[in-house]
Amino acid sequence: MSNNSWSPDQPIVSIKDVHKSFGDLEVLKGITFDVMKGEVICIIGPSGSGKSTLIRCINALNDINSGSITVEGLEVHDPKLDKLELRKKVGMVFQQYNLFPHKTALQNVMMAPIKVLKQDKAEVEQRARALMAQVNLQGKEDSYPGELSGGQQQRVAIARSLAMNPDVMLFDEVTAALDPETVKEVLVAIKDLAQSGMTCMLVTHEMGFAREIADHIYFTDRGVIVEHGPPSTFFTEASDPRTREFLSQIL
Amino acid sequence: MLELFTEFFRQLAEDHPRWNFIFFYEPRQWERIVKGFKYTLWLSVACVIFSVIIGVVGAWLQNSPSKFLRRCVQGYIQFFRNTPPFVQLLFFYFALGQFTPAVTGPDGWTEIPIISNVGWAIISLSFFAGAFNVEIFRSGIEAVPESTQEAASSLGFSRFQTYTEVVMPLAFRVSLPALNNNLVNLVKTTTQAIGIAVPELLYQCVTIWNDFPSAMYPTMLLLFVTFIALVGVLVFGMHRWERAMKIPGYGH
Numbered sequence: 001m002s003n004n005s006w007s008p009d010q011p012i013v014s015i016k017d018v019h020k021s022f023g024d025l026e027v028l029k030g031i032t033f034d035v036m037k038g039e040v041i042c043i044i045g046p047s048g049s050g051k052s053t054l055i056r057c058i059n060a061l062n063d064i065n066s067g068s069i070t071v072e073g074l075e076v077h078d079p080k081l082d083k084l085e086l087r088k089k090v091g092m093v094f095q096q097y098n099l100f101p102h103k104t105a106l107q108n109v110m111m112a113p114i115k116v117l118k119q120d121k122a123e124v125e126q127r128a129r130a131l132m133a134q135v136n137l138q139g140k141e142d143s144y145p146g147e148l149s150g151g152q153q154q155r156v157a158i159a160r161s162l163a164m165n166p167d168v169m170l171f172d173e174v175t176a177a178l179d180p181e182t183v184k185e186v187l188v189a190i191k192d193l194a195q196s197g198m199t200c201m202l203v204t205h206e207m208g209f210a211r212e213i214a215d216h217i218y219f220t221d222r223g224v225i226v227e228h229g230p231p232s233t234f235f236t237e238a239s240d241p242r243t244r245e246f247l248s249q250i251l
Numbered sequence: 252m253l254e255l256f257t258e259f260f261r262q263l264a265e266d267h268p269r270w271n272f273i274f275f276y277e278p279r280q281w282e283r284i285v286k287g288f289k290y291t292l293w294l295s296v297a298c299v300i301f302s303v304i305i306g307v308v309g310a311w312l313q314n315s316p317s318k319f320l321r322r323c324v325q326g327y328i329q330f331f332r333n334t335p336p337f338v339q340l341l342f343f344y345f346a347l348g349q350f351t352p353a354v355t356g357p358d359g360w361t362e363i364p365i366i367s368n369v370g371w372a373i374i375s376l377s378f379f380a381g382a383f384n385v386e387i388f389r390s391g392i393e394a395v396p397e398s399t400q401e402a403a404s405s406l407g408f409s410r411f412q413t414y415t416e417v418v419m420p421l422a423f424r425v426s427l428p429a430l431n432n433n434l435v436n437l438v439k440t441t442t443q444a445i446g447i448a449v450p451e452l453l454y455q456c457v458t459i460w461n462d463f464p465s466a467m468y469p470t471m472l473l474l475f476v477t478f479i480a481l482v483g484v485l486v487f488g489m490h491r492w493e494r495a496m497k498i499p500g501y502g503h
Contacts, residue, residue, distance in 0.1 A: 061401055087407035098402035101501045102420050112406035115416060146500020157402075164406060 006073030012037045012168060012199050013058060018067035020053055027053050029223035030067070037167075040200045042210035045220035046246055051203040054220070055170050058201070059090040071168060084116070091161030092170040095177050097153040099145040105156045106132065106141035109163045117164070124163070131159040135189045151182025155189050162193070169193065171202040207250050211235055219243045264465065271465035274473070280459055280466075287455030288477065294372060294441040294451055295481065299434050301377035306384025306430075310422075311414060313389055324385065331382035336375070337443050343375040344368060344447040372444035380437040387429045391422030424496050431489045435482050452477060 011034035020028035027050040035041055043051045056062040058069055060076050060083060069076040071089055099108050109128040113119045132141055135155035145153050154174055161169060171190065175183045187209050194200050194213050204210055210217055211231045218228040219238075227243045228234070238244050257276035264271040274280040313324045331339065348371060353362040366374070395418050403413040442453040456474055460467040 059405055061405060083404075084407050084409070087405060090405075092402075092405040094398060094402060096396075096398055098396075098398045100399065100403075100417055102424070102498050111416065112408065115412055116407040144499045144501065146498060148500075160406070 006070075008037050010073070011035055011070075012039075012072055013201070014068075014070045015054075015058075016068045018054070018057060018069060019065045020050070020057060020062065021065055027223050028057070028064070031220075031223075031225060032067075033218060033225065033228070035168075035199060035201060037199055038197045039215045040194045040202070040213050041216045041218065042202045042204055042214040043218045043220060044204060044207070044210060044246075045226075049220045050223045051220055052172050055092075055172050055201060055203050058168075058170060059092050060086055061092075088117070088164060089167045090170060091164055091166035091168070092172065093154070093157050093161055093174045095173040097145070097150070097157045097177075099153055099156055099160070101145050104142050104144055105137065105148065105152075108145070108156055109160045112160070113163050128159070128163055131162050132156075134162075134192070135159045136185065149182055150178045151185045154178065154182075154186045158186075158189055158193070168199045168201065171200065171204070173203050173205065175204070175206055205250070207235075207247075219246065221246070268465050269468055271463060272469040273463050273466045274459065274470070280463075283455040283459060284452070284473070287450060287452035290369070290444075290449060290451040291441055291453075291477075291481070294369070294376070294444060294449070295438045295485075297373045298376045298380060298437055298441065299485075301373065302380035302384050302434075302437060303430070305377060305381025306388045307419070309381065309385030310388035310392055313385065314392065314414075327378075328382045328385055331379050332386070336379045336440055337446055339379055340372065340375045340443055340446055344371040347371075368444075368447045368449050372441070372447060372449045376437065376440060376444070379440070380433055383433045384430065387426050387433060388422060390429070391424075391426035392418055394425045395421045424493075424498070427489065427493045427496070431486065431493075434485060434489070438482055438485060439478060 013035040015034070016032050018028050018031045019026065027048075031050075031054055043054065045051050053062055057064050058071065058076065060081075064077050071086060074086055074089070075081060076086060099105075100111065103111060106125070106128055109131055110121070110124050113124045113127075114121055129141065132138060135158055137152060137155055137159070140148060140152060140156075143152075145156065148156065157174075174190070175186055178186060183206070187206065190200070190202070191209075191213050200213075202210070202214075214231050216228060217231055217234045219226050219234075219240075219242075221242050227238055227240045229237075235247065238247060260272040260275040264273065264276075274284045309324050309327070312320050315321055348364060348366065351364055351366050353364045355361070356363045399417060399421070400413050403417045404410075408416065441451060444451050445454045445457065448454065453474065456470040460470050
Protein backbone atom coordinates (compact mmCIF):
# COMPACT_ATOMS: atom_id res chain seq x y z
CA MET A 1 0.00 0.00 0.00
CA SER A 2 3.04 2.21 0.04
CA ASN A 3 2.52 5.22 -2.13
CA ASN A 4 6.09 5.01 -3.37
CA SER A 5 5.40 1.87 -5.35
CA TRP A 6 3.26 3.82 -7.79
CA SER A 7 4.76 5.44 -10.85
CA PRO A 8 2.97 7.56 -13.47
CA ASP A 9 3.21 4.86 -16.12
CA GLN A 10 0.94 2.66 -14.00
CA PRO A 11 -2.82 3.20 -13.92
CA ILE A 12 -3.68 6.21 -11.75
CA VAL A 13 -7.01 4.58 -10.88
CA SER A 14 -7.25 0.84 -10.90
CA ILE A 15 -10.56 -0.91 -10.30
CA LYS A 16 -10.50 -4.69 -9.87
CA ASP A 17 -13.56 -6.91 -9.62
CA VAL A 18 -15.49 -4.49 -7.44
CA HIS A 19 -18.71 -5.76 -5.90
CA LYS A 20 -21.03 -3.52 -3.95
CA SER A 21 -24.45 -4.20 -2.43
CA PHE A 22 -26.96 -2.05 -0.66
CA GLY A 23 -28.70 -4.62 1.53
CA ASP A 24 -29.91 -7.35 -0.80
CA LEU A 25 -29.49 -5.22 -3.87
CA GLU A 26 -26.20 -5.81 -5.66
CA VAL A 27 -25.48 -2.65 -7.63
CA LEU A 28 -21.92 -3.43 -8.75
CA LYS A 29 -21.28 -6.98 -9.89
CA GLY A 30 -17.60 -7.18 -10.65
CA ILE A 31 -16.33 -3.99 -12.26
CA THR A 32 -12.77 -3.95 -13.57
CA PHE A 33 -10.94 -1.25 -15.47
CA ASP A 34 -7.93 1.02 -15.31
CA VAL A 35 -7.52 4.72 -15.93
CA MET A 36 -4.16 6.14 -16.95
CA LYS A 37 -2.87 9.53 -15.94
CA GLY A 38 -4.30 12.30 -18.11
CA GLU A 39 -7.07 10.12 -19.48
CA VAL A 40 -10.66 11.28 -19.68
CA ILE A 41 -13.17 8.51 -19.28
CA CYS A 42 -16.95 8.67 -19.36
CA ILE A 43 -19.25 6.19 -17.72
CA ILE A 44 -22.67 6.06 -19.28
CA GLY A 45 -25.68 3.84 -18.82
CA PRO A 46 -29.29 3.77 -17.78
CA SER A 47 -30.41 5.05 -14.37
CA GLY A 48 -29.76 2.61 -11.57
CA SER A 49 -26.96 0.87 -13.42
CA GLY A 50 -24.46 1.66 -10.66
CA LYS A 51 -22.54 4.48 -12.34
CA SER A 52 -22.77 6.93 -9.49
CA THR A 53 -22.13 4.26 -6.90
CA LEU A 54 -18.97 3.26 -8.73
CA ILE A 55 -17.62 6.79 -8.88
CA ARG A 56 -18.48 7.36 -5.20
CA CYS A 57 -16.54 4.21 -4.30
CA ILE A 58 -13.41 5.71 -5.85
CA ASN A 59 -13.11 8.39 -3.20
CA ALA A 60 -14.51 6.22 -0.45
CA LEU A 61 -17.85 7.95 -0.05
CA ASN A 62 -19.25 4.44 -0.41
CA ASP A 63 -17.45 1.33 0.77
CA ILE A 64 -17.24 -1.83 -1.29
CA ASN A 65 -18.02 -5.45 -0.46
CA SER A 66 -15.16 -7.06 -2.36
CA GLY A 67 -12.52 -6.35 -4.95
CA SER A 68 -10.14 -3.44 -4.82
CA ILE A 69 -9.77 0.14 -5.95
CA THR A 70 -6.42 1.90 -5.92
CA VAL A 71 -5.65 5.53 -6.61
CA GLU A 72 -1.96 6.19 -7.27
CA GLY A 73 -1.27 2.93 -5.48
CA LEU A 74 -3.36 3.85 -2.42
CA GLU A 75 -5.73 1.06 -1.46
CA VAL A 76 -8.94 3.07 -1.19
CA HIS A 77 -10.86 0.62 0.96
CA ASP A 78 -8.06 -0.36 3.30
CA PRO A 79 -9.49 0.36 6.77
CA LYS A 80 -6.06 1.72 7.77
CA LEU A 81 -6.06 4.22 4.92
CA ASP A 82 -5.64 7.84 5.91
CA LYS A 83 -8.68 9.23 4.10
CA LEU A 84 -7.07 12.64 3.87
CA GLU A 85 -4.28 11.19 1.69
CA LEU A 86 -6.93 9.90 -0.70
CA ARG A 87 -8.99 13.08 -0.70
CA LYS A 88 -5.93 15.16 -1.51
CA LYS A 89 -5.54 13.14 -4.70
CA VAL A 90 -9.18 12.89 -5.73
CA GLY A 91 -11.54 15.80 -6.31
CA MET A 92 -15.25 15.30 -6.72
CA VAL A 93 -18.07 17.36 -8.17
CA PHE A 94 -21.65 16.41 -7.40
CA GLN A 95 -24.95 16.60 -9.20
CA GLN A 96 -26.41 18.99 -6.60
CA TYR A 97 -23.23 21.18 -6.39
CA ASN A 98 -23.27 20.86 -2.59
CA LEU A 99 -21.61 24.19 -2.00
CA PHE A 100 -21.42 25.48 1.57
CA PRO A 101 -24.35 27.91 1.59
CA HIS A 102 -23.01 30.02 4.46
CA LYS A 103 -19.79 30.90 2.65
CA THR A 104 -19.25 33.12 -0.37
CA ALA A 105 -18.12 31.60 -3.64
CA LEU A 106 -14.52 32.58 -2.94
CA GLN A 107 -14.66 31.30 0.64
CA ASN A 108 -16.04 28.00 -0.67
CA VAL A 109 -12.97 27.67 -2.88
CA MET A 110 -10.54 28.72 -0.14
CA MET A 111 -11.93 26.74 2.75
CA ALA A 112 -10.42 23.29 2.20
CA PRO A 113 -6.85 24.42 1.40
CA ILE A 114 -6.84 26.62 4.49
CA LYS A 115 -8.63 24.34 6.95
CA VAL A 116 -7.50 20.96 5.68
CA LEU A 117 -4.09 21.61 4.12
CA LYS A 118 -3.30 24.52 6.51
CA GLN A 119 -1.95 26.56 3.62
CA ASP A 120 -1.21 30.24 3.82
CA LYS A 121 -4.38 32.30 3.48
CA ALA A 122 -3.03 35.01 1.19
CA GLU A 123 -1.50 32.48 -1.14
CA VAL A 124 -4.71 30.40 -1.20
CA GLU A 125 -6.78 33.49 -1.94
CA GLN A 126 -4.62 34.34 -4.90
CA ARG A 127 -4.99 30.83 -6.27
CA ALA A 128 -8.73 30.82 -5.54
CA ARG A 129 -9.22 34.04 -7.50
CA ALA A 130 -7.31 32.54 -10.40
CA LEU A 131 -9.52 29.43 -10.24
CA MET A 132 -12.66 31.58 -10.20
CA ALA A 133 -11.35 33.26 -13.35
CA GLN A 134 -10.54 29.89 -14.87
CA VAL A 135 -14.19 28.82 -14.54
CA ASN A 136 -15.30 32.23 -15.84
CA LEU A 137 -16.70 33.59 -12.60
CA GLN A 138 -14.78 36.82 -12.12
CA GLY A 139 -16.94 39.26 -10.22
CA LYS A 140 -18.90 36.54 -8.43
CA GLU A 141 -16.30 35.97 -5.70
CA ASP A 142 -18.38 37.59 -2.98
CA SER A 143 -21.74 36.12 -3.97
CA TYR A 144 -23.30 33.48 -1.79
CA PRO A 145 -24.32 30.20 -3.46
CA GLY A 146 -27.97 31.12 -3.01
CA GLU A 147 -27.40 34.16 -5.19
CA LEU A 148 -25.90 32.18 -8.07
CA SER A 149 -27.53 30.18 -10.85
CA GLY A 150 -27.13 26.41 -10.96
CA GLY A 151 -24.49 26.62 -13.67
CA GLN A 152 -22.53 29.20 -11.71
CA GLN A 153 -22.76 27.16 -8.52
CA GLN A 154 -21.52 24.09 -10.33
CA ARG A 155 -18.52 26.02 -11.66
CA VAL A 156 -17.74 27.22 -8.15
CA ALA A 157 -17.91 23.56 -7.10
CA ILE A 158 -15.39 22.67 -9.79
CA ALA A 159 -13.08 25.48 -8.68
CA ARG A 160 -13.49 24.36 -5.07
CA SER A 161 -12.31 20.84 -5.93
CA LEU A 162 -9.44 22.13 -8.02
CA ALA A 163 -8.21 24.28 -5.15
CA MET A 164 -7.05 21.08 -3.46
CA ASN A 165 -4.80 20.35 -6.45
CA PRO A 166 -6.17 16.88 -7.07
CA ASP A 167 -4.65 14.43 -9.53
CA VAL A 168 -7.99 12.90 -10.47
CA MET A 169 -11.35 14.62 -10.83
CA LEU A 170 -14.63 12.75 -10.48
CA PHE A 171 -17.79 14.24 -11.95
CA ASP A 172 -21.07 12.67 -10.87
CA GLU A 173 -23.77 13.72 -13.34
CA VAL A 174 -22.77 17.31 -12.84
CA THR A 175 -25.11 18.73 -15.46
CA ALA A 176 -28.15 16.63 -14.61
CA ALA A 177 -29.71 19.25 -12.32
CA LEU A 178 -29.03 22.22 -14.59
CA ASP A 179 -31.17 24.20 -16.98
CA PRO A 180 -30.29 23.40 -20.59
CA GLU A 181 -28.90 26.87 -21.18
CA THR A 182 -26.44 26.64 -18.32
CA VAL A 183 -25.25 23.13 -19.11
CA LYS A 184 -22.88 24.43 -21.73
CA GLU A 185 -20.93 26.77 -19.45
CA VAL A 186 -20.24 23.87 -17.09
CA LEU A 187 -19.24 21.56 -19.90
CA VAL A 188 -16.84 24.20 -21.23
CA ALA A 189 -15.18 24.38 -17.82
CA ILE A 190 -14.80 20.61 -17.72
CA LYS A 191 -13.50 20.50 -21.25
CA ASP A 192 -10.82 23.10 -20.46
CA LEU A 193 -9.81 21.01 -17.52
CA ALA A 194 -9.67 17.79 -19.53
CA GLN A 195 -7.57 19.47 -22.20
CA SER A 196 -5.15 20.74 -19.60
CA GLY A 197 -4.23 17.14 -18.87
CA MET A 198 -6.30 16.49 -15.75
CA THR A 199 -7.37 12.89 -15.28
CA CYS A 200 -11.16 12.99 -15.37
CA MET A 201 -13.83 10.40 -14.72
CA LEU A 202 -17.32 11.49 -15.60
CA VAL A 203 -20.68 9.90 -15.08
CA THR A 204 -22.82 11.64 -17.64
CA HIS A 205 -25.90 11.60 -19.81
CA GLU A 206 -24.45 14.15 -22.20
CA MET A 207 -23.61 11.80 -25.08
CA GLY A 208 -22.43 14.52 -27.44
CA PHE A 209 -20.07 15.79 -24.77
CA ALA A 210 -18.82 12.32 -23.94
CA ARG A 211 -18.10 11.71 -27.57
CA GLU A 212 -16.20 14.98 -27.80
CA ILE A 213 -13.94 14.79 -24.78
CA ALA A 214 -13.66 11.14 -23.70
CA ASP A 215 -10.66 8.99 -24.43
CA HIS A 216 -12.62 5.98 -23.41
CA ILE A 217 -16.30 5.28 -22.79
CA TYR A 218 -17.69 2.63 -20.48
CA PHE A 219 -21.29 1.56 -20.76
CA THR A 220 -22.70 0.01 -17.59
CA ASP A 221 -25.99 -1.75 -17.12
CA ARG A 222 -27.26 -3.59 -14.05
CA GLY A 223 -23.92 -3.44 -12.30
CA VAL A 224 -21.61 -4.67 -15.04
CA ILE A 225 -19.63 -3.04 -17.82
CA VAL A 226 -21.44 -4.20 -20.91
CA GLU A 227 -19.28 -2.54 -23.46
CA HIS A 228 -16.42 -0.08 -23.69
CA GLY A 229 -14.18 1.55 -26.23
CA PRO A 230 -12.93 4.84 -27.61
CA PRO A 231 -15.74 7.14 -28.73
CA SER A 232 -14.72 6.80 -32.37
CA THR A 233 -15.84 3.19 -32.37
CA PHE A 234 -18.14 3.05 -29.33
CA PHE A 235 -20.98 5.08 -30.79
CA THR A 236 -20.89 3.55 -34.24
CA GLU A 237 -19.87 -0.03 -33.71
CA ALA A 238 -21.57 -0.97 -30.45
CA SER A 239 -22.26 -4.68 -30.65
CA ASP A 240 -24.19 -5.48 -27.50
CA PRO A 241 -27.98 -5.18 -27.93
CA ARG A 242 -28.34 -3.41 -24.57
CA THR A 243 -25.83 -0.75 -25.60
CA ARG A 244 -27.49 -0.30 -28.95
CA GLU A 245 -30.89 0.03 -27.35
CA PHE A 246 -29.62 2.60 -24.86
CA LEU A 247 -27.85 4.63 -27.52
CA SER A 248 -30.85 4.56 -29.81
CA GLN A 249 -33.00 6.05 -27.06
CA ILE A 250 -30.50 8.73 -26.18
CA LEU A 251 -28.89 9.85 -29.45
CA MET B 252 -34.25 64.74 41.98
CA LEU B 253 -33.72 61.45 43.78
CA GLU B 254 -35.12 63.13 46.85
CA LEU B 255 -38.30 63.91 44.97
CA PHE B 256 -38.52 60.35 43.73
CA THR B 257 -38.21 58.73 47.16
CA GLU B 258 -40.52 61.31 48.67
CA PHE B 259 -43.18 60.50 46.08
CA PHE B 260 -43.19 56.79 46.94
CA ARG B 261 -43.07 57.45 50.67
CA GLN B 262 -46.14 59.60 50.27
CA LEU B 263 -47.80 57.02 48.00
CA ALA B 264 -47.33 54.34 50.68
CA GLU B 265 -48.93 56.58 53.26
CA ASP B 266 -51.92 57.41 51.07
CA HIS B 267 -52.39 53.89 49.68
CA PRO B 268 -51.20 51.26 52.13
CA ARG B 269 -51.35 48.45 49.57
CA TRP B 270 -48.90 50.22 47.27
CA ASN B 271 -45.87 50.43 49.49
CA PHE B 272 -42.92 50.60 47.08
CA ILE B 273 -40.65 50.29 50.06
CA PHE B 274 -37.60 49.40 47.98
CA PHE B 275 -37.76 52.81 46.32
CA TYR B 276 -37.27 54.80 49.48
CA GLU B 277 -35.61 52.47 51.96
CA PRO B 278 -31.99 51.81 50.98
CA ARG B 279 -31.83 48.48 52.81
CA GLN B 280 -34.69 47.05 50.71
CA TRP B 281 -33.25 48.53 47.55
CA GLU B 282 -29.98 46.76 48.28
CA ARG B 283 -31.89 43.49 48.56
CA ILE B 284 -33.44 44.04 45.15
CA VAL B 285 -30.10 44.91 43.56
CA LYS B 286 -28.45 41.90 45.11
CA GLY B 287 -31.29 39.65 43.95
CA PHE B 288 -31.13 41.05 40.46
CA LYS B 289 -27.40 40.41 40.30
CA TYR B 290 -27.93 36.79 41.27
CA THR B 291 -30.74 36.40 38.73
CA LEU B 292 -28.55 37.90 36.02
CA TRP B 293 -25.60 35.73 37.00
CA LEU B 294 -27.76 32.57 37.03
CA SER B 295 -29.30 33.49 33.67
CA VAL B 296 -26.04 34.25 31.89
CA ALA B 297 -24.19 31.25 33.30
CA CYS B 298 -27.06 28.84 32.56
CA VAL B 299 -27.57 30.17 29.03
CA ILE B 300 -23.87 29.71 28.25
CA PHE B 301 -23.53 26.27 29.86
CA SER B 302 -26.79 24.95 28.45
CA VAL B 303 -25.79 25.98 24.92
CA ILE B 304 -22.41 24.29 25.37
CA ILE B 305 -24.17 21.16 26.66
CA GLY B 306 -26.50 21.33 23.66
CA VAL B 307 -23.67 21.56 21.12
CA VAL B 308 -21.59 18.83 22.71
CA GLY B 309 -24.60 16.58 23.26
CA ALA B 310 -25.73 16.92 19.66
CA TRP B 311 -22.19 16.08 18.54
CA LEU B 312 -22.10 13.01 20.77
CA GLN B 313 -25.52 11.97 19.54
CA ASN B 314 -23.98 11.55 16.11
CA SER B 315 -21.00 9.71 17.50
CA PRO B 316 -20.14 6.31 16.04
CA SER B 317 -20.12 4.87 19.57
CA LYS B 318 -23.43 3.30 20.49
CA PHE B 319 -22.58 3.66 24.16
CA LEU B 320 -22.14 7.42 23.93
CA ARG B 321 -25.34 7.81 21.94
CA ARG B 322 -27.23 5.82 24.59
CA CYS B 323 -25.77 7.97 27.36
CA VAL B 324 -26.90 11.17 25.65
CA GLN B 325 -30.32 9.66 25.06
CA GLY B 326 -30.60 8.67 28.70
CA TYR B 327 -29.54 12.12 29.80
CA ILE B 328 -32.17 13.76 27.61
CA GLN B 329 -34.92 11.41 28.77
CA PHE B 330 -34.14 12.03 32.43
CA PHE B 331 -33.86 15.80 32.29
CA ARG B 332 -36.66 16.39 29.85
CA ASN B 333 -39.18 14.14 31.54
CA THR B 334 -38.75 15.17 35.17
CA PRO B 335 -39.69 18.51 36.72
CA PRO B 336 -36.83 21.00 36.89
CA PHE B 337 -37.74 21.91 40.46
CA VAL B 338 -37.38 18.29 41.56
CA GLN B 339 -34.07 18.10 39.73
CA LEU B 340 -32.88 21.16 41.58
CA LEU B 341 -33.81 19.69 44.97
CA PHE B 342 -32.23 16.39 44.00
CA PHE B 343 -28.95 18.00 42.97
CA TYR B 344 -28.70 20.16 46.04
CA PHE B 345 -29.99 17.87 48.78
CA ALA B 346 -29.05 14.43 47.41
CA LEU B 347 -25.91 14.95 45.34
CA GLY B 348 -24.79 17.86 47.51
CA GLN B 349 -24.20 15.43 50.35
CA PHE B 350 -21.50 13.62 48.44
CA THR B 351 -19.41 16.60 47.47
CA PRO B 352 -16.48 17.34 49.76
CA ALA B 353 -16.59 20.33 52.09
CA VAL B 354 -13.83 22.61 53.23
CA THR B 355 -13.48 24.32 56.55
CA GLY B 356 -14.66 27.90 56.54
CA PRO B 357 -12.65 30.96 57.56
CA ASP B 358 -13.97 30.82 61.12
CA GLY B 359 -12.26 27.46 61.52
CA TRP B 360 -15.27 25.34 62.44
CA THR B 361 -18.07 25.64 59.80
CA GLU B 362 -18.04 23.26 56.88
CA ILE B 363 -18.50 24.94 53.50
CA PRO B 364 -19.37 22.63 50.62
CA ILE B 365 -17.21 23.26 47.56
CA ILE B 366 -20.30 23.54 45.39
CA SER B 367 -22.58 26.22 46.84
CA ASN B 368 -26.33 26.40 46.36
CA VAL B 369 -25.70 28.88 43.53
CA GLY B 370 -23.33 26.38 41.95
CA TRP B 371 -25.93 23.63 42.18
CA ALA B 372 -28.60 25.87 40.73
CA ILE B 373 -26.38 26.65 37.75
CA ILE B 374 -25.50 22.98 37.26
CA SER B 375 -29.05 21.74 37.59
CA LEU B 376 -30.68 24.41 35.41
CA SER B 377 -27.96 24.14 32.76
CA PHE B 378 -28.46 20.40 32.47
CA PHE B 379 -32.22 20.85 32.38
CA ALA B 380 -32.15 23.42 29.56
CA GLY B 381 -29.20 21.63 27.95
CA ALA B 382 -31.32 18.51 27.40
CA PHE B 383 -33.72 20.56 25.32
CA ASN B 384 -30.85 22.28 23.54
CA VAL B 385 -29.46 18.90 22.46
CA GLU B 386 -32.79 18.11 20.84
CA ILE B 387 -32.98 21.58 19.29
CA PHE B 388 -29.50 21.31 17.78
CA ARG B 389 -30.15 17.75 16.67
CA SER B 390 -33.12 18.89 14.61
CA GLY B 391 -30.94 21.65 13.16
CA ILE B 392 -28.23 19.13 12.29
CA GLU B 393 -30.76 16.87 10.63
CA ALA B 394 -31.77 19.78 8.42
CA VAL B 395 -28.23 19.95 6.97
CA PRO B 396 -28.26 17.76 3.85
CA GLU B 397 -26.12 14.64 3.97
CA SER B 398 -24.79 15.63 0.55
CA THR B 399 -23.31 18.88 1.90
CA GLN B 400 -21.43 16.86 4.48
CA GLU B 401 -20.26 14.45 1.78
CA ALA B 402 -18.89 17.39 -0.16
CA ALA B 403 -16.94 18.40 2.93
CA SER B 404 -15.51 14.93 3.45
CA SER B 405 -14.62 14.65 -0.23
CA LEU B 406 -12.58 17.84 0.27
CA GLY B 407 -10.66 16.14 3.05
CA PHE B 408 -12.48 17.59 6.05
CA SER B 409 -12.34 15.32 9.06
CA ARG B 410 -15.54 14.41 10.86
CA PHE B 411 -14.80 17.06 13.47
CA GLN B 412 -13.95 19.75 10.89
CA THR B 413 -17.10 18.95 8.94
CA TYR B 414 -19.04 19.40 12.16
CA THR B 415 -17.45 22.69 13.20
CA GLU B 416 -17.03 24.29 9.77
CA VAL B 417 -20.14 23.16 7.92
CA VAL B 418 -22.75 21.34 9.99
CA MET B 419 -22.79 23.52 13.09
CA PRO B 420 -22.89 26.92 11.34
CA LEU B 421 -25.84 25.75 9.24
CA ALA B 422 -27.59 23.85 12.01
CA PHE B 423 -27.22 26.82 14.33
CA ARG B 424 -29.10 29.08 11.96
CA VAL B 425 -31.92 26.59 11.66
CA SER B 426 -32.01 26.09 15.43
CA LEU B 427 -32.01 29.73 16.50
CA PRO B 428 -35.80 30.29 16.76
CA ALA B 429 -36.30 27.15 18.87
CA LEU B 430 -33.19 27.93 20.91
CA ASN B 431 -34.56 31.39 21.52
CA ASN B 432 -37.72 29.93 23.06
CA ASN B 433 -35.84 27.54 25.27
CA LEU B 434 -33.48 30.21 26.58
CA VAL B 435 -36.42 32.47 27.40
CA ASN B 436 -37.88 29.62 29.44
CA LEU B 437 -34.54 29.06 31.10
CA VAL B 438 -34.25 32.67 32.24
CA LYS B 439 -37.69 32.45 33.80
CA THR B 440 -36.94 29.08 35.40
CA THR B 441 -34.03 30.58 37.33
CA THR B 442 -36.63 31.79 39.86
CA GLN B 443 -36.96 28.19 41.00
CA ALA B 444 -33.55 28.51 42.61
CA ILE B 445 -35.50 30.02 45.49
CA GLY B 446 -36.18 26.40 46.42
CA ILE B 447 -32.58 25.95 47.55
CA ALA B 448 -32.33 29.46 49.00
CA VAL B 449 -30.31 31.08 46.25
CA PRO B 450 -30.74 34.79 47.04
CA GLU B 451 -31.95 35.71 43.55
CA LEU B 452 -34.65 38.23 42.74
CA LEU B 453 -37.71 36.15 43.67
CA TYR B 454 -36.08 35.14 46.95
CA GLN B 455 -35.38 38.77 47.82
CA CYS B 456 -38.87 39.85 46.85
CA VAL B 457 -40.49 37.18 49.00
CA THR B 458 -38.27 38.25 51.88
CA ILE B 459 -39.37 41.84 51.43
CA TRP B 460 -43.06 41.12 51.35
CA ASN B 461 -42.75 38.78 54.33
CA ASP B 462 -41.19 41.65 56.25
CA PHE B 463 -43.58 44.25 54.84
CA PRO B 464 -46.89 42.73 53.70
CA SER B 465 -47.94 46.13 52.40
CA ALA B 466 -45.16 45.86 49.82
CA MET B 467 -46.52 42.68 48.24
CA TYR B 468 -48.21 44.17 45.15
CA PRO B 469 -45.32 46.49 44.31
CA THR B 470 -42.75 43.69 44.66
CA MET B 471 -44.78 41.41 42.43
CA LEU B 472 -45.07 44.19 39.91
CA LEU B 473 -41.34 44.68 40.11
CA LEU B 474 -40.79 40.96 39.44
CA PHE B 475 -42.96 41.01 36.34
CA VAL B 476 -41.40 44.18 34.96
CA THR B 477 -37.87 42.97 35.62
CA PHE B 478 -38.43 39.66 33.87
CA ILE B 479 -40.16 41.29 30.92
CA ALA B 480 -37.13 43.55 30.58
CA LEU B 481 -34.62 40.75 31.08
CA VAL B 482 -36.29 38.43 28.57
CA GLY B 483 -36.79 41.41 26.26
CA VAL B 484 -33.05 42.03 26.17
CA LEU B 485 -32.39 38.35 25.50
CA VAL B 486 -34.94 38.16 22.69
CA PHE B 487 -33.69 41.41 21.18
CA GLY B 488 -30.16 40.06 21.18
CA MET B 489 -31.22 36.73 19.71
CA HIS B 490 -33.15 38.43 16.92
CA ARG B 491 -30.23 40.68 16.09
CA TRP B 492 -28.05 37.60 16.00
CA GLU B 493 -30.52 35.76 13.78
CA ARG B 494 -30.52 38.65 11.34
CA ALA B 495 -26.75 38.96 11.38
CA MET B 496 -26.40 35.26 10.58
CA LYS B 497 -28.88 35.34 7.73
CA ILE B 498 -27.30 34.09 4.51
CA PRO B 499 -28.18 36.00 1.35
CA GLY B 500 -30.21 33.81 -0.98
CA TYR B 501 -30.40 30.91 1.47
CA GLY B 502 -33.62 29.28 2.56
CA HIS B 503 -35.93 30.84 -0.03
